[in-house]
Amino acid sequence: MKKILFAILSISFLQVSCSSSSEKEGREDESNVTMDDFPETIDVPMNPSPADNxxxxxxxxxxxxxxxxxxxxxxxxxxxxxxxxxxxxxxxxxxxxxxxxxxxxxxxxxxxxxxxxxxxxxxxxxxxxxxxxxxxxxxxxxxxxxxxxxxxxxxxxxxx
Incomplete structure (x- = not known):
């Protein structure tokens, strides 16, 4: 009985540790975002449309x-x-x-x-x-x- 309980706990521990490392890797990928990933300028019309008066x-x-x-x-x-x-x-x-x-x-x-x-x-x-x-x-x-x-x-x- 102890062997079965030990096996279940070991498998659970492995799942938790594997999923934690994949979450960390995902976060690391997010932190590697740089300003180069965004456009330099955004086109915004300076004058409102003629209907907006x-x-x-x-x-x-x-x-x-x-x-x-x-x-x-x-x-x-x-x-x-x-x-x-x-x-x-x-x-x-x-x-x-x-x-x-x-x-x-x-x-x-x-x-x-x-x-x-x-x-x-x-x-x-x-x-x-x-x-x-x-x-x-x-x-x-x-x-x-x-x-x-x-x-x-x-x-x-x-x-x-």
């Missing part, structure tokens, strides 16, 4: 409203309607002035070459540049950049 990807037409900051009044109530045919209607109301100044402009707008921002043509006294986002647009400065700082959130018009 506000003009083509978003439901941008509609009416946007908000109150923009004003230096000498309580705010400029603003409504901008963008139409699919490339026309706009722009209404402003200067709040808190005795002789409230309401203005309305209509005209055409154009997209920038990236299809992210629009320029309202024919506006007086305003750069008329907006970056179009999902259900909102950002009023841009005269250089076409988003306004930053503490008041940045006040330069957003929300889609109605």
């Amino acid at each position: 506000s003009m083509n990807s978003l439901d941008w037409d509609g009416t946007y409203r908000g109150t923009l900051p004003c230096a000498d009044c309580e705010g400029i109530e603003t409504e901008l309607t963008l139409n699919q045919d490339g026309t706009y209607s722009y209404k402003t109301n200067y709040l808190g002035k005795n002789d409230a100044l309401e203005e309305e402009y209509t005209g055409k707008f154009s997209w920038d070459k990236e299809g992210r921002s629009i320029q309202l043509d024919g506006l007086k006294g305003s750069p008329g540049k907006y970056q179009v986002g999902e259900n909102q647009i950002w009023h841009l400065d005269q250089d076409g950049n988003r306004i930053s700082g503490n008041l940045a959130d006040l330069y957003i018009l929300k889609k109605q």
